[in-house]
Amino acid sequence: MIRVLVIDDSLFMRTVIKDMLSHSPHIEVVDSARDGLEALKKIKELEPDVITLDIEMPQMNGLELLAHRNDIRAWPKTLMVSSLTSESAEMTRRAMELGADDFLLKPGDIRAVRGLERDLIGKITNLVQISYVNQKARENPCEIAERIVLIGASAGGPQQLDIVLSGLDPRLNAGVVVTQHMPAGGFTAALAARLNRVSPLPVRESENGMILRRGCAVVSKAGYHSVIAGAIGERGERGGKVIHSRAPPVHAVRPAVDMTFSSGAKIFGVHTVSALLSGMGNDGGEGTMAVKNAGGRTIVCKESDCLVYGMARAALKRNVVDRIVPLREMAGDIMELVAEAG
Numbered sequence: 001m002i003r004v005l006v007i008d009d010s011l012f013m014r015t016v017i018k019d020m021l022s023h024s025p026h027i028e029v030v031d032s033a034r035d036g037l038e039a040l041k042k043i044k045e046l047e048p049d050v051i052t053l054d055i056e057m058p059q060m061n062g063l064e065l066l067a068h069r070n071d072i073r074a075w076p077k078t079l080m081v082s083s084l085t086s087e088s089a090e091m092t093r094r095a096m097e098l099g100a101d102d103f104l105l106k107p108g109d110i111r112a113v114r115g116l117e118r119d120l121i122g123k124i125t126n127l128v129q130i131s132y133v134n135q136k137a138r139e140n141p142c143e144i145a146e147r148i149v150l151i152g153a154s155a156g157g158p159q160q161l162d163i164v165l166s167g168l169d170p171r172l173n174a175g176v177v178v179t180q181h182m183p184a185g186g187f188t189a190a191l192a193a194r195l196n197r198v199s200p201l202p203v204r205e206s207e208n209g210m211i212l213r214r215g216c217a218v219v220s221k222a223g224y225h226s227v228i229a230g231a232i233g234e235r236g237e238r239g240g241k242v243i244h245s246r247a248p249p250v251h252a253v254r255p256a257v258d259m260t261f262s263s264g265a266k267i268f269g270v271h272t273v274s275a276l277l278s279g280m281g282n283d284g285g286e287g288t289m290a291v292k293n294a295g296g297r298t299i300v301c302k303e304s305d306c307l308v309y310g311m312a313r314a315a316l317k318r319n320v321v322d323r324i325v326p327l328r329e330m331a332g333d334i335m336e337l338v339a340e341a342g
Contacts (some may be wrong), residue, residue, distance in 0.1 A: 002128055005048040006032040007039040007065075008081065009057040013113070017052055017081075020117040027124060036060025040068055043076065050077045050124050053100070055091045063091060066098040077101045077127040082187075084108050089186030096193040101127055102158070103190060105183070118307055119156060126159045130166070132197045138170065144233035145175030145214045147271040147341050148240060149334055150264050152257030152287070154181035154279030156307025158191060160327055161277070165199035165217060167331025174273070174338045175212035176201065177226060177242070179260045181253050181279065184223030192219040208244040218242060220255040228264040240267045251283040257311065261287025265294040272296030273337045275330060276315055278306035285314025292320035297337040302326045 004027055006017045014032045021027045030046050033039035035057045043051065055062040062080065069075040080103040082092045092103050102123055106113060149172075153161060157180050168176070178195075182188050189205045196203040199217065204210075206218040206226055220226035224244035231241040250256035257276070261284065265272050274291040276284045278301065288298050298321050300312035305327035315321050325333050 001028045002026055002050060002124060003028050003030045003046070003048045004124060005030055005039065005042055005046060005051045005076070007036070007051055007057075007062075008032070008054040009034050010054070012110070013054065013081070016113055017120070020114065020120055021124070023117065024121045024125075027121065036062065036065035039065055043072060047074060048076045050079060050127055052079045052081055052104075052124075054081050055083075055088060055095065063094055063098060066095060066100060069099050075099070079104055079123055079127060081106060084183050086185035089183070089190070093186045093190045093193070096190045102194055105187065122156070122159050122307070126162060130162055130198055133200050135196070135202075138200070138202060143214045144231060144237050144239035145212045146237055146239055147174035147338055148212065148228070148264050148268040148273070149174045149176045149338060150261050150272065150274045150287075150291070151176065151178045151277065152261065152274070152279065152284045152311060153178070153277035154281065154283065154308070154311060156278030157181075160301065160305070161195060162198050163327055164275070164277070164330050164334070165195050165201065165203065167328075168199065168201055169335055170200035170215055172201065172215050172335060172338060175214060175240070176217035177206075177212065177220065177228070177260055177264065178217060179220040179226060179255050179257045181255075181283070182222045188219050188222040195219065206242045206244070208242070210242045212240045212242065220260060223254060225250070225255050225259040227259060228267050230267050240264065251281055253283060257284040258287040262290040265290040265296055268296070270295035271341045273299070273334055273341055275299040275301070275334060276312045277301050278308055279311035280308040281310045282314040284311040285318055288315035289318045289320045297322050297341060299323045299325050299330065299333055299337070301330060
């Protein structure tokens with residue numbers, strides 16, 4: 001059983017979170033707390049495996065509570081529960097720096113919070129299974145990437161990205177670009193910081209003009225399309241870089257997977273591997289077709305491993321998918337296809 005302490009100043013949120021978690025046979029809610037001071041006492045007494053932590057609370061907020069994590073011998077894995085505001089995004093980024101393990105975004109309409117049940121349970125289950133890499137032991141890759149792995153995801157994607165990126169070999173002979181639908185304001189920076197802990201590859205949020213490096217991953221910055229343009233390495237190698245574009249949203253999102261996949265396929269051609277994970281809507285279908293038409297290789301995740309299957313289905317409908325792969329086999333297939341690419 002995974003023992004969870006729910007921390008939130010809202011009685012409604014405490015009640016709803018406890019009710020959602022009660023639907024999992026593997027999770028036990030051991031108690032709840034209304035603020036950081038009460039939570040600190042209960043963490044010491046109950047020693048939960050995981051805490052769900054609101055950020056804004058009276059007396060002691062979530063960040064102030066996290067500042068005490070070194071005072072407790074076995075601090076629980078921490079799932080931040082964040083509102084969709086720019087202020088909350090900045091606080092979420094700070095929480096990740098302070099040692100929080102993951103974050104869950106509350107919908108703007110609080111009445112829709114029950115729709116988070118599967119995502120909430122999935123994140124908590126994933127937290128107790130993950131392990132972190134030794135970041136200091138990484139090599140410092142500097143060579144421009146001549147092959148590219150493009151990964152697209154939306155709803156249900158973040159915990160899948162944990163599994164895929166943690167399974168990649170640090171010697172991967174390609175750069176990696178992850179385009180995950182998220183609201184602007186700092187949440188993709190927090191996602192990149194989280195993935196950087198679990199992946200053997202260094203992971204950063206994209207910057208305008210960033211050169212794509214072999215054995216490195218970037219997360220497309222929310223609020224911009226990540227357009228892949230050509231770049232030349234120090235020894236004349238041909239590769240790519242990320243250009244941030246404020247062009248109108250595509251499929252009502254920015255960044256759009258189609259923009260990244262299609263532009264990446266133009267630059268890398270047969271040296272492109274694309275992968276679609278969980279996600280709602282049609283984004284990724286046209287981009288996957290562009291990769292296939294350029295001679296690249298294409299993968300989608302198996303439906304039973306996805307929270308939502310709209311994005312993968314958009315590619316399957318176009319008959320441009322080379323492999324349908326179980327989630328835990330995707331990293332291996334990506335590395336195999338990168339080795340074969342071109």
